Amino acid sequence: MGKSTMDFLPLNVAVLTVSDRHTADTDSSGDYLREALAEAGHHAVDRAIVADNRYRIRAVVSRWIASSDVQVVLINGGTGFNEKNCTPEALLPLFDREIEGFGELFRMISYEDIGTATLQSRAVAGMANETLILAVPGSTSACQLAWERIIHDQLDARTRPCNFVSHVKKP
DSSP: OEEOSSOOOOOEEEEEEEOSSOOTTTOHHHHHHHHHHHHHTOEEEEEEEEOSOHHHHHHHHHHHHHOSSOOEEEEESOOSSSTTOOHHHHHGGGOSEEOHHHHHHHHHHHHHHHGGGGGGOOOEEEEETTEEEEEEOSSHHHHHHHIIIIIHHHTOTTEESOOSGGGSOOO
């Protein structure tokens, strides 16, 4: 995958942590994503932590989808196979279009680290109201893997042959 000579375009990104136990003081995954965004040149415009409840997740994500300021939503947590995990169920009804390849690619690269346990990852992504929404597992290592191997390049307008920057709303 190459980079073009066009300019980098910083994006406005909101970060959501789905967890029944983490607080702002203990949210290492959310902290990692915010730091990675800033290092890449993007703007973390909002952050929230919600319990693993599909309606609370939908409420926060719906507010960001409707906002003219948020172009990307990064979600960590609630994607496991535990019956309480409901991030995919919360998001799928909101998507105008699902990005099926995101979950497939995440599981493929995750297999290198955790083997067949990756089958229980339900990472999902989609577009809603010209907002890119990406949901990954809540462990910091999973967030790092997703950021470094997928998300970083897809949020960079210089990535060729394609990226998602041209698909998000203009602030």
